[in-house]
Amino acid sequence: MKSRFVKISTRIKVLSAVAGIVLAGAGAYAATNWVVGVSAGSSGQSQSATISNLSITAVSSPSPTNLLYPGGTGDVIVTISNPNPYPVTITAVQLPTNTTYATGYTTSALTTTQTGCLAATPSAVAWNFATGTSGSSHTLTTPLTVGASGQANNPLAVTLTNDASMGSTSPSACANTFFSLPALTGVTATGGAATSTTTPATDAWTS
Amino acid sequence: MLGSLAIAPAVDAASNWVVHVASTNSGEAKATVLPAAPASPAAACTSPASNKTIKVTWTAVTHATTYTVYQSTTSATGTYTPVATGVTTTSWTSGTTAGNYWFKVAALIGTTWTSPESAATTENTISASSCAAN
Numbered sequence: 001m002k003s004r005f006v007k008i009s010t011r012i013k014v015l016s017a018v019a020g021i022v023l024a025g026a027g028a029y030a031a032t033n034w035v036v037g038v039s040a041g042s043s044g045q046s047q048s049a050t051i052s053n054l055s056i057t058a059v060s061s062p063s064p065t066n067l068l069y070p071g072g073t074g075d076v077i078v079t080i081s082n083p084n085p086y087p088v089t090i091t092a093v094q095l096p097t098n099t100t101y102a103t104g105y106t107t108s109a110l111t112t113t114q115t116g117c118l119a120a121t122p123s124a125v126a127w128n129f130a131t132g133t134s135g136s137s138h139t140l141t142t143p144l145t146v147g148a149s150g151q152a153n154n155p156l157a158v159t160l161t162n163d164a165s166m167g168s169t170s171p172s173a174c175a176n177t178f179f180s181l182p183a184l185t186g187v188t189a190t191g192g193a194a195t196s197t198t199t200p201a202t203d204a205w206t207s
Numbered sequence: 208m209l210g211s212l213a214i215a216p217a218v219d220a221a222s223n224w225v226v227h228v229a230s231t232n233s234g235e236a237k238a239t240v241l242p243a244a245p246a247s248p249a250a251a252c253t254s255p256a257s258n259k260t261i262k263v264t265w266t267a268v269t270h271a272t273t274y275t276v277y278q279s280t281t282s283a284t285g286t287y288t289p290v291a292t293g294v295t296t297t298s299w300t301s302g303t304t305a306g307n308y309w310f311k312v313a314a315l316i317g318t319t320w321t322s323p324e325s326a327a328t329t330e331n332t333i334s335a336s337s338c339a340a341n
Contacts, residue, residue: 056232070317076234168317191224
């Protein structure tokens with residue numbers, strides 16, 4: 001019986017490895033869930049599990065301390081939800097290019113766009129420290145750990161201090177406007193035992 | 208040998224699970240309001256009066272990168288035209304052309320965020336040989 005279990009387990013390992021290779025080749029940040037094999041340690045057996053993507057959502061609370069102005073930087077507020085049954089720790093983010101701009105909205109609900117302050121205008125609002133290359137990686141000052149699904153500190157509200165920038169050419173229509181920052185191209189995150197970060201948190205990347 | 212294949216590329220060496228983010232993620236930021244008009248603009252003849260120039264001063268506006276100075280030569284409520292742009296300090300000194308002068312100031316953040324014009328200063332007069340407040 002034990003021998004049979006090991007064989008099944010080995011098949012799962014092989015299938016999982018192949019699945020991982022295929023999915024990685026298809027795009028490291030696909031929106032779909034991943035099913036991959038995970039080593040169970042010294043026993044040599046393995047398990048398979050579903051790893052779900054984190055959700056990062058724009059929110060208006062807590063209120064940003066630093067507001068954007070032409071030539072300046074401002075805070076970005078997010079909540080991070082972790083649907084997985086274990087904590088997830090984020091150590092870095094990957095940004096779109098520095099010419100991928102935010103869209104302006106009339107209210108914090110981000111439902112009605114602000115005339116004259118759109119991504120295509122452009123608003124000149126982008127992620128701070130973004131470069132001309134999509135996917136540039138930026139390390140958080142402090143790792144963020146989102147609690148397991150259904151546990152405390154999930155979702156985790158985070159103020160990213162001065163991690164948005166506004167170019168000096170931003171049109172005056174962008175004054176007193178709320179922005180939805182362009183999507184991150186990825187995050188560096190791992191799931192596993194860790195103490196969750198207390199919400200609301202403050203963090204940043206500074207280079 | 209097969210066991211070595213158990214760790215897929217998406218799993219790190221510490222046996223932790225590599226987690227990704229949904230592609231529709233976003234964050235929210237807010238921009239401040241347009242700058243307010245510079246407060247307390249004042250104009251006074253420089254010393255000695257024989258310099259025949261007027262120094263205009265005002266209070267700094269938060270985040271302002273430059274200021275524009277406007278003048279009227281007819282009245283406090285007359286037509287104001289720009290006489291200095293791109294001023295990076297909180298004062299500006301006029302030329303020596305004779306006339307009656309009132310001034311206003313506006314702040315600029317970046318290239319397009321302009322404040323309203325300030326209140327007008329009091330009148331100063333430059334004559335052929337001197338400058339005096341009226």
